[in-house]
Amino acid sequence: MLFRILKNSFLKRPKSVFLVFLSIAMGAAVATAFLGIAGEISHKMALELRSYGANILLEPSAVEGGGFLREEDLPKIKTVFWKYNITGFTPYLFGITEFSAGGKKERGVIAGTWFAKQLEVPGEEASVQGIKGIAPWWEVQGRWPENADEAIIGAALAKRLKIVPGGEVSALLKGRSQNFHVAGVVTTGGYEEEQLFAPLVTVQSLLQQQGKVSRVQVSALTVPMDDFGKKDPATMTKDEYEKWYCTAYVTSVAKNVEEVMAGSRAKPIWQIASAEGALLKKLNSVMLFLTILALGASAASVSTSLMASMAERSPEIALMKAVGADRFQISSIFIGETLIISVAGGIIGYLLGNQLAQVISRSVFNSTIASPLWLFPTAIISALVVAIAGSIAPLRRALLVEPVRVLKG
Amino acid sequence: MSSAFCPVKRERLLRMAENIIETNGLTRNYGDICALKPLDLQIPEGEWLSVMGHSGSGKSTLMNLVGGLDRPSAGSLQVGGKDLLALNEDGLARFRREFVGIIFQQHHLVPYLTAVENVMMAQYFHSVPDEAEARHALERVGLGHRLKNRPGELSGGEQQRVCIARAIINSPKLLLGDEPTGNLDHKSTVMVMELLKELRAEERFTVVMVTHNQEVAGWGDRTIYLDDGVLVREERMR
Numbered sequence: 174m175l176f177r178i179l180k181n182s183f184l185k186r187p188k189s190v191f192l193v194f195l196s197i198a199m200g201a202a203v204a205t206a207f208l209g210i211a212g213e214i215s216h217k218m219a220l221e222l223r224s225y226g227a228n229i230l231l232e233p234s235a236v237e238g239g240g241f242l243r244e245e246d247l248p249k250i251k252t253v254f255w256k257y258n259i260t261g262f263t264p265y266l267f268g269i270t271e272f273s274a275g276g277k278k279e280r281g282v283i284a285g286t287w288f289a290k291q292l293e294v295p296g297e298e299a300s301v302q303g304i305k306g307i308a309p310w311w312e313v314q315g316r317w318p319e320n321a322d323e324a325i326i327g328a329a330l331a332k333r334l335k336i337v338p339g340g341e342v343s344a345l346l347k348g349r350s351q352n353f354h355v356a357g358v359v360t361t362g363g364y365e366e367e368q369l370f371a372p373l374v375t376v377q378s379l380l381q382q383q384g385k386v387s388r389v390q391v392s393a394l395t396v397p398m399d400d401f402g403k404k405d406p407a408t409m410t411k412d413e414y415e416k417w418y419c420t421a422y423v424t425s426v427a428k429n430v431e432e433v434m435a436g437s438r439a440k441p442i443w444q445i446a447s448a449e450g451a452l453l454k455k456l457n458s459v460m461l462f463l464t465i466l467a468l469g470a471s472a473a474s475v476s477t478s479l480m481a482s483m484a485e486r487s488p489e490i491a492l493m494k495a496v497g498a499d500r501f502q503i504s505s506i507f508i509g510e511t512l513i514i515s516v517a518g519g520i521i522g523y524l525l526g527n528q529l530a531q532v533i534s535r536s537v538f539n540s541t542i543a544s545p546l547w548l549f550p551t552a553i554i555s556a557l558v559v560a561i562a563g564s565i566a567p568l569r570r571a572l573l574v575e576p577v578r579v580l581k582g
Numbered sequence: 583m584s585s586a587f588c589p590v591k592r593e594r595l596l597r598m599a600e601n602i603i604e605t606n607g608l609t610r611n612y613g614d615i616c617a618l619k620p621l622d623l624q625i626p627e628g629e630w631l632s633v634m635g636h637s638g639s640g641k642s643t644l645m646n647l648v649g650g651l652d653r654p655s656a657g658s659l660q661v662g663g664k665d666l667l668a669l670n671e672d673g674l675a676r677f678r679r680e681f682v683g684i685i686f687q688q689h690h691l692v693p694y695l696t697a698v699e700n701v702m703m704a705q706y707f708h709s710v711p712d713e714a715e716a717r718h719a720l721e722r723v724g725l726g727h728r729l730k731n732r733p734g735e736l737s738g739g740e741q742q743r744v745c746i747a748r749a750i751i752n753s754p755k756l757l758l759g760d761e762p763t764g765n766l767d768h769k770s771t772v773m774v775m776e777l778l779k780e781l782r783a784e785e786r787f788t789v790v791m792v793t794h795n796q797e798v799a800g801w802g803d804r805t806i807y808l809d810d811g812v813l814v815r816e817e818r819m820r
């Protein structure tokens with residue numbers, strides 16, 4: 174019977190039912206789209222932010238080693254437990270030399286590194302490692318070095334030496350000299366603009382430090398630090414340590430790479446790591462806030478539509494009360510109506526929202542998003558929340574209708 | 583259908599002349615307006631009481647109070663042994679669906695439900711809808727052929743008969759009518775009144791009916807006259 178009442182009541186007022194349905198579907202669509210994109214943005218932002226720099230620095234430990242790491246250990250970084258979270262790394266070997274170009278002389282730092290080195294590790298997928306991968310914000314005027322005697326020069330140093338792309342510079346150290354063809358001038362916004370970057374092997378032989386590396390920068394996908402992540406692993410129980418090790422905190426990934434690089438000490442670069450976490454958290458709160466705002470707006474709109482139809486329906490409600498409907502029975506009619514509309518609205522809203530998320534994702538990120546499983550229940554729940562919030566005021570009004578009214582001609 | 587006035591049944595009626603309605607100093611004020619001045623009224627079980635009076639004399643007010651649709655401002659009100667003042671909102675709703683059948687002058691049917699669905703709605707609020715029973719009730723009021731019609735497709739007399747079917751579907755002890763024939767022509771009026779008479783003979787409910795029409799009042803056992811919220815005159819027909 175309830176179903177018949179609901180069905181006929183719907184058919185009687187298709188316009189107002191459609192309005193309510195629309196409001197709920199819109200709310201659910203926006204919630205679906207926003208939350209879906211929020212998840213996606215977190216993911217994409219993490220990738221983007223990661224590209225703004227290495228977040229783990231490997232240095233020779235003070236205790237062991239003669240101040241160098243071994244180049245031969247580098248491929249092992251691609252074999253560690255968290256290897257899939259490591260998006261790139263590059264070694265550096267630093268030395269102080271005298272640069273000369275066109276009669277100008279200047280002392281400065283020469284850095285041997287990988288630019289885009291094809292790395293083959295037995296049992297692992299081949300990959301390209303180097304500065305190009307972990308420092309995509311470097312602006313190179315000219316091109317990246319391709320040969321052993323090519324280099325890029327920091328913009329500040331280049332200015333002082335009056336070097337432009339295509340020029341020549343030589344580096345002198347203890348009577349040894351190496352000529353470089355300058356492929357490009359690099360702007361980074363940082364201290365790198367004072368340095369000359371050349372292929373690692375070339376700098377190793379110039380410095381007479383074959384097979385040696387001063388430090389390694391590692392870029393990794395990590396989860397934001399939380400209270401547990403901040404605990405000192407030394408004080409953890411076995412279970413806690415296992416959990417910590419198996420969570421992609423920047424510290425546990427650092428620990429991971431430290432283990433494979435003999436004589437190294439890994440330092441998380443905190444400023445970036447925690448800024449990433451904080452930014453993502455803020456971004457997610459903004460999305461959540463916008464979602465709640467959108468749901469609030471559709472609840473308000475549901476409420477308005479229902480309120481408007483209440484005026485029309487009060488004789489009918491008075492009649493139902495007069496023939497003996499109590500508050501619970503009146504409520505179940507209203508709640509039944511809203512429930513049906515909101516489930517329908519939730520499903521349609523989910524479908525629309527998903528499409529919306531895809532469209533946005535395609536235009537903003539140039540990629541589709543995989544909609545997570547929780548999105549559908551979220552859409553339905555959003556629709557229900559909107560419906561319930563929007564029904565409170567109209568329902569109260571319905572319950573206040575006096576049965577006496579039915580006798581008033 | 584058997585007559586209500588066969589000797590045996592009449593005797594039984596008289597024997598169980600216990601009051602189904604008793605009011606003492608029953609009063610209803612709307613702000614400064616006193617719609618019903620303190621009223622003492624007894625209605626024996628099984629009686630058919632007509633209520634007459636000019637417009638605004640408080641007839642509907644009395645009806646609403648007795649039917650549990652409204653609450654008195656003062657006085658006591660017992661219906662079927664229940665103290666209506668002691669019931670809360672849901673208690674009054676239960677009282678209405680279990681004890682009272684009401685027929686209105688207009689606005690009496692849910693427009694988007696068919697005749698049979700309108701009757702079933704009362705069953706639904708009372709307990710469980712039973713379509714066969716609802717259909718039977720409509721057949722009893724002579725509407726077996728109009729089951730699936732909506733109110734808009736029925737004449738005034740037919741609509742009123744749907745209301746009667748709905749009012750009796752839960753076997754109420756008390757049937758209230760607030761000018762149920764007020765909008766009907768003479769022929770329909772007679773039809774409706776005859777129908778009520780027959781049904782009452784079978785169902786043995788008490789009737790309280792407001793009317794403007796002296797002829798309609800004549801169907802009852804007793805008529806009371808209200809004037810400005812006061813019971814001014816009483817007339818016994820049989």
Ligand SMILES: Nc1ncnc2c1ncn2[C@@H]1O[C@H](COP(=O)(O)OP(=O)(O)O)[C@@H](O)[C@H]1O
Pocket residue numbers: 612615616617635636637638639640641642643644
């Ligand atoms: N809800 C109300 N608010 C204010 N006054 C009312 C209300 N209902 C009825 N009245 C007043 O009470 C008096 C009796 O009304 P009513 O019982 O409807 O009269 P009747 O049914 O005899 O025509 C009238 O003066 C009417 O204006």
Ligand SMILES: [Mg+2]
Pocket residue numbers: 641642643
């Ligand atoms: Mg009246």
